[in-house]
Amino acid sequence: MAHSAIDVIRAKRDGGRLTPDQIDWVVDAYTRGEVAEEQMSALAMAILLRGMDAAETARWTAAMVASGGTLDLGELSRPTVDKHSTGGVGDKITLPLTPLVAACGAAVPQLSGRGLGHTGGTLDKLESIPGWRAHLSAERIREQLADVGAVVCAATEDLAPADRRLYALRDVTGTVESVPLIASSIMSKKIAEGVRCLVLDVKCGSGAFMKDPAQARELATALVGIGAANGLRTSALITDMSVPLGNAVGNALEVAESVEVLRGGGPADVVELTVALAREMLALVGLSDVDPAEVLSTGGAYETWERMIRAQGGDVDAPLPVAAHREVVPAPESGVLTSLDAYAVGIAAWRLGAGRSRKEDSVQHAAGVLCRAKPGDEVSAGDPLLELHTDTPEAVPAALEALEGAFSVGSREESAPRRLILEAVR
Template sequence: MTHSAVDVIAAKRDRHRLTDAQIDWVVAAYTRGEVADEQMAALAMAILLNGMDDAETARWTLAMIESGERLALPDVGRPLVDKHSTGGVGDKLTLPLAPLVAACGAAVPQLSGRGLGHTGGTLDKLEAIPGWRAELSADEIAAQLAEVGAVVCATTPSLAPADRKLYALRDVTGTVASIPLIASSIMSKKIAEGTGGLVLDVKVGSGAFLRTHDAAEELARRMVAIGAAHGLSTRALLTDMSVPLGRTVGNALEVAEAVEVLRGSGPPDVVELTLALARAMLGLAGIEADPAEVLASGRAFEVWERMIAAQGGDPAAPLPAATHVEIVEAPASGILTRLDALAVGTAAWRLGAGRARKEHPVQAAAGVRLLAGVGDEVRAGDPLLELHTDTPGAVPGARAALDAGLAIADEPVGRGPLLLGEVGA
């Protein structure tokens, strides 16, 4: 049977369900270059506007997986389990989580990405460590899993190449926000990776990609359904991203904070979510262990050091420090009632911690340190935040981003719960 891009676009434009054959053909043909970018952009917009049902989304995911190879990880003597976050501000959880879960007896093949816009990327954070490298071959990934139990690295080029091409197109055509396309993008890479279980951290709030609970819950449900359709045990936790996670936003700053957590201290919210995700991952892996006890014992920090060293990094080396640090002071006395995640993330991005395009560089030392949290009492002139950058000219833009994100009032307000819901096993 022959197909044409115009027919597939028209079918979704007219709100019809795409057949398996149409999906298989259009994804493969686009990957080969036989469907033009403008045609796939039109189809992506039609999907954004008219949606795809669960069966279509699962088939779209399969087509993207089949556009490349699957990572054939050998038996490393431990159950494989992974975690994926939809992205947030100050979300450094992968850094303590991967070595912690490995120290509990699982193997964690964490294939991660770089940041875009106000949300940070795990690889950008780790690349702040002198010598650390993100690019590993499939053989290197397998060897490190067997020897260390955890690896955090870039996705290999052979995994779901259709997704890489389509994501770049969606980024410049205003079609990133399609929940079926988001779900299939995330899950195609994770299924192709070959993990045995997957925990999803779906962020909700101003600093998240999805800002409403309903939208985040729908994305979580879609991804869990895709996992079930492909035989991958999947569980999703909905977590708050209205306030930055922890007290640092920025690459080297977040690495230092993650090390604090692995050494048995660190901000309570980072510790709480790290342990919650670890318990979920261990549950899928069928491992009975207390991650809180393992974290306190120092065994997770030992795995961290081995994991960093295995990828060429020096875990004892000093992290980059910004050449310019500026203080943001409290404009009035009272209770800090608002510390908006998007505002802080945008400020960090403008300081150099993030990028506007995937090919842009980032400053390892740039970012924001939070000196006060929501609910804290402050006095006029007290330091609220530190702005770190190697380009002082970026500070006014960062301050402007923070103007609407901070509020001080007379009445106290507490932060809501970090865990907002759960979908899946």
């Protein structure tokens, strides 16, 4: 059946439902260059304004998967499962979680990305380890999964190429916020990855893309629905991102904190979320009888971490980069820290050099922010609240500007207890 881009655009512009044939054709034609950038821009805006129902979104996702190859993990003896986070500040969970779930008996292929803006990227974090390499062939990914059970690397070029083109287009056309396009972007890459099960960590709060629980629930429901429609066992946890996760925000700083967790220590919130996501992943693959909390607390996942890093050329014994300049932000008064805004801390870390404004920018691996206190902690006037790390001291004023109004000190009564895991969507 013949189609035209204009007909597809008009159908969605007028509130219509795109047919499976229309979706398959327009995604394929865009990938091949037959549908022009301005035409796909118009369609993306129509989708943003008019939406897509669950069936349309699932078909759009399948069409993006079909635009390239898939990673064949069928010969692995272990069950395969992955985790995806929608991104936040201090969200280093992939680092301890991947070797932990592998140590519990599953195979975890974490095809990850780089940071942009105030949210950090897993590959940037791991590249602070001397020698570690992000790019592996499909064959090497399979070999490492068979041997170690865990791999964190960049996606291969042939996985969901339609998503790569559309992602860049959405970024410059004001259509990033479309829930169907967000959900299909995430899920197309995960389905192409070849895993059988997937757990989603949908962040909610000031440091997340979704600011309120209703938005987060809408996205989580869409993601789980796409997984079910495409034969992928999927569940989601909606988690709080109003406060930075853990104490470290920034590449090498987060690696060091992750190693603490893998050795049986680390911040309580990082441990809590790592274990909760591990339990969810293990339940999906039928390994619920293994207790990830015990494996983590005894350091049982650390050996898998070392093997995973060494397999990708990393030197686990080499010191991590250390910033040339540090500056402390003190508590303005004595009392209890009642708030610490995740978004502001993320912007400060970005301005210090931990993040990038454009995909082609480089990052400072040692830059970032250490949270010396978290909400609920008692502080005295002059105590360090935040510690800024950077190789470019001239960036400090802009980071301090981002932190204006980012925290408050009050009484114990003003400090509300924080719930990290808000709800599950299955």
